[in-house]
Amino acid sequence: MPDRKRILITGGAGFIGTHLCTRLVAEGNDVLCVDNFFTGTKDNIAHLLREPRFEMMRHDVTFPLYVEVDQIYNLACPASPVHYQYDPVQTTKTSVHGAINMLGLAKRTEARILQASTSEVYGDPHVHPQPETYTGNVNPIGPRSCYDEGKRCAETLFFDYKRQHGLDIKVARIFNTYGPNMHPNDGRVVSNFIVQALNGQPITVYGDGLQTRSFCYVDDLVDGLIRLMNSPDGVTGPMNLGNPGEFTIKELAEKVIAETGSKSELTFKRLPEDDPMQRCPDITLAKDKLDWQPGIALAEGLTKTVAYFRDAIDG
Ligand code: NAD
Ligand code: UDP
Numbered sequence: 001m002p003d004r005k006r007i008l009i010t011g012g013a014g015f016i017g018t019h020l021c022t023r024l025v026a027e028g029n030d031v032l033c034v035d036n037f038f039t040g041t042k043d044n045i046a047h048l049l050r051e052p053r054f055e056m057m058r059h060d061v062t063f064p065l066y067v068e069v070d071q072i073y074n075l076a077c078p079a080s081p082v083h084y085q086y087d088p089v090q091t092t093k094t095s096v097h098g099a100i101n102m103l104g105l106a107k108r109t110e111a112r113i114l115q116a117s118t119s120e121v122y123g124d125p126h127v128h129p130q131p132e133t134y135t136g137n138v139n140p141i142g143p144r145s146c147y148d149e150g151k152r153c154a155e156t157l158f159f160d161y162k163r164q165h166g167l168d169i170k171v172a173r174i175f176n177t178y179g180p181n182m183h184p185n186d187g188r189v190v191s192n193f194i195v196q197a198l199n200g201q202p203i204t205v206y207g208d209g210l211q212t213r214s215f216c217y218v219d220d221l222v223d224g225l226i227r228l229m230n231s232p233d234g235v236t237g238p239m240n241l242g243n244p245g246e247f248t249i250k251e252l253a254e255k256v257i258a259e260t261g262s263k264s265e266l267t268f269k270r271l272p273e274d275d276p277m278q279r280c281p282d283i284t285l286a287k288d289k290l291d292w293q294p295g296i297a298l299a300e301g302l303t304k305t306v307a308y309f310r311d312a313i314d315g
Contacts, residue, residue, distance in 0.1 A: 006069045012040070015040075018044040019156075020075070034046060035056075058084075073229065074116060091147055099115065116171060117154065121151055121173060172225055176213045178306055195254040202265055239285050245297060
């Protein structure tokens with residue numbers, strides 16, 4: 001009999017959570033998906049509802065949760081700047097109170113717990129590419145701070161629960177991830193550009209488009225998260241998970257236009273405040289400790305993602 005675990009995924013109805021739930025159910029685990037549907041949708045997980053090993057609970061992680069589990073993936077938190085800035089106080093509460101509640105649950109049940117942290121903990125970095133040892137350049141009072149500082153405080157809580165209570169923790173620093181099941185109105189760059197290109201609308205490049213990002217296809221990321229969760233006891237992270245291929249936002253726009261065959265043109269908009277100029281993960285640690293590196297290059301991932309959005313838009 002396979003090693004079947006009871007796994008809680010908070011934020012399981014969101015973009016990454018959906019892929020993680022699907023994969024962990026397919027591997028024979030009992031999966032409990034907890035979500036308040038702020039950015040996640042029931043449609044995302046509809047295909048899992050008939051699975052006897054899958055359960056869905058509407059719940060806000062800023063309130064305590066009492067369930068019995070072996071592993072917890074704490075993903076609950078809006079990830080798109082548009083969504084996390086919509087109600088910034090709730091964003092900080094979700095990261096901080098959510099972490100406290102899920103760590104309390106892990107303490108009581110002796111579950112292993114993984115935090116979905118972010119490259120945003122590096123802010124607008126002065127070190128490039130970013131290794132985990134870099135402590136970042138983050139504005140504590142800007143429009144992105146509710147997310148960046150909320151995630152940084154969650155990391156602090158994870159390591160204090162480990163030091164103080166001996167919790168079994170794992171912290172992943174996720175870099176920009178994309179793929180099928182992103183919400184068309186999510187507001188993040190890959191989904192925005194693909195939807196605009198498919199609809200023949202102008203492609204909205206913020207600033208001069210020379211800022212860079214590194215884009216990881218969601219299947220690679222989910223594989224990294226599962227490997228980190230199941231890594232040996234001494235491996236806690238924080239660990240960068242991302243694709244080191246680095247592209248300017250203008251290059252991304254050109255690739256999306258080529259992939260879609262769109263006639264859309266670029267339109268340049270104001271750069272949002274505190275928008276980081278460059279971001280690229282140093283994944284030496286993940287290669288070494290997890291034997292993990294992304295296998296899907298941007299061109300291949302864009303082909304799959306464009307196919308998904310074409311279907312979603314057609315109908
Ligand atoms: P998403 O917005 O699609 O998913 C987040 C999910 O959390 C949604 O289903 C939302 O409804 C749920 N949620 C939000 N607040 C909640 C609350 N208080 N209680 C319960 N559920 C709540 O985002 P995603 O891209 O799937 O990101 C998942 C996680 O990974 C997030 O923690 C995010 O910070 C992290 N992350 C993502 C990326 C990325 O590029 N996608 C990069 C870095 C980190
Ligand atoms: N961006 C853009 N056009 C868009 C959406 C985003 O040029 O329609 C830019 C944004 O300013 C940032 C980059 O793309 O420089 C990545 O933005 P996203 O919101 O996807 O994630 P971030 O890495 O900033 O959290």
